[in-house]
Amino acid sequence: MSLNAEFVTALRRVTQRWRTLWDAELRGSGQTLGRSRALLILSQSGGSAMQRDLAEALSVEHPTLVRLLDGLERQGLIRREPVPGNARANRIVLTDAAAPVVQEVDGVSEGLRERVLHDIPRAELETALRVLNMVAARLEKLGTAPEGGQG
Amino acid sequence: MSLNAEFVTALRRVTQRWRTLWDAELRGSGQTLGRSRALLILSQSGGSAMQRDLAEALSVEHPTLVRLLDGLERQGLIRREPVPGNARANRIVLTDAAAPVVQEVDGVSEGLRERVLHDIPRAELETALRVLNMVAARLEKLGTAPEGGQG
DNA sequence: CGCGCTTATGTAGCTTGCTAATGTTAGCTT
DNA sequence: AAGCTAACATTAGCAAGCTACATAAGCGCG
Numbered sequence: 001m002s003l004n005a006e007f008v009t010a011l012r013r014v015t016q017r018w019r020t021l022w023d024a025e026l027r028g029s030g031q032t033l034g035r036s037r038a039l040l041i042l043s044q045s046g047g048s049a050m051q052r053d054l055a056e057a058l059s060v061e062h063p064t065l066v067r068l069l070d071g072l073e074r075q076g077l078i079r080r081e082p083v084p085g086n087a088r089a090n091r092i093v094l095t096d097a098a099a100p101v102v103q104e105v106d107g108v109s110e111g112l113r114e115r116v117l118h119d120i121p122r123a124e125l126e127t128a129l130r131v132l133n134m135v136a137a138r139l140e141k142l143g144t145a146p147e148g149g150q151g
Numbered sequence: 152m153s154l155n156a157e158f159v160t161a162l163r164r165v166t167q168r169w170r171t172l173w174d175a176e177l178r179g180s181g182q183t184l185g186r187s188r189a190l191l192i193l194s195q196s197g198g199s200a201m202q203r204d205l206a207e208a209l210s211v212e213h214p215t216l217v218r219l220l221d222g223l224e225r226q227g228l229i230r231r232e233p234v235p236g237n238a239r240a241n242r243i244v245l246t247d248a249a250a251p252v253v254q255e256v257d258g259v260s261e262g263l264r265e266r267v268l269h270d271i272p273r274a275e276l277e278t279a280l281r282v283l284n285m286v287a288a289r290l291e292k293l294g295t296a297p298e299g300g301q302g
Numbered sequence: 303c304g305c306g307c308t309t310a311t312g313t314a315g316c317t318t319g320c321t322a323a324t325g326t327t328a329g330c331t332t
Numbered sequence: 333a334a335g336c337t338a339a340c341a342t343t344a345g346c347a348a349g350c351t352a353c354a355t356a357a358g359c360g361c362g
Binding site for chain 1: 172278283286
Binding site: 167170171174175178201202203213214216217231237239240241 | 351
């Protein structure tokens with residue numbers, strides 16, 4: 001298998017396993033990876049955000065976010081609030097009940113990162129991150145302008 | 152955001168975009184990423200494989216593979232054949248009709264890898280791959296023995 | 303004012319991950 | 333031989349990606 005192919009295979013594998021492990025650790029707390037990511041981003045945004053911005057921060061499409069928010073709303077962890085002066089938009093707000101959940105989810109995600117990555121040499125991790133960012137940029141360019149030339 | 156957190160974010164983002172782009176390129180050919188991965192692995196295994204081994208090679212659980220195979224069987228691209236001497240197992244065999252599809256899918260995946268990765272310096276890509284493999288190993292260890300000690 | 307473009311969100315339906323539970327067959331063990 | 337356990341496949345049901353379409357509101361232009 002070529003270096004390129006191995007890279008892609010490893011990428012998928014790591015992402016998938018990470019998701020599975022994260023999901024498993026959250027099972028007891030009623031959360032899932034998708035929802036917990038939304039909670040964390042919301043919390044990092046100061047507790048509220050426009051739905052549109054949230055989708056972008058999570059790197060998911062709007063319909064995906066809608067379902068995550070439906071779930072969180074059902075659990076009483078967020079509210080969709082109308083935005084004064086813009087009847088289309090919603091502001092997503094963390095409720096008080098969300099605080100402990102955010103705390104727990106944050107602990108789990110941080111703990112998992114630490115456990116998995118602690119013995120990877122910083123320099124190599126930085127190189128890997130740089131590569132991933134290059135690849136992400138490349139993918140986004142190809143994704144937005146796929147027709148015509150050969151980039 | 153910490154280096155660790157950035158790494159995880161980048162990882163997810165790249166994997167997700169890769170999937171989306173791959174899916175988009177295959178849309179015209181009736182294939183999807185999951186099924187096409189199964190086809191490629193099958194082809195690389197000489198055109199047939201035990202279902203169990205296929206799941207492992209794809210890094211997916213059995214039920215996931217079952218559905219992929221259901222789809223491929225419906226499209227007439229594979230057959231499930233009984234294994235002489237082992238009535239539990241299935242041997243998955245590529246049909247003749249699969250050859251051109253495999254060809255196309257292989258071209259798309261190779262082309263995508265090439266387009267996205269061609270300008271990443273080999274040395275950095277190798278480092279990134281090494282990191283990913285370390286992480287994968289770590290995740291698998293944590294996944295199989297999560298209870299008790301702190302690894 | 304109304305027509306149409308854009309923006310923001312939501313709905314429908316597909317795919318593909320997963321776990322848990324169900325059968326069925328094979329292989330041991332007693 | 334009967335019964336337990338392990339292996340292999342499947343089904344059921346949930347989660348979370350996606351695209352395509354729908355709904356509704358703001359904005360601009362004639």
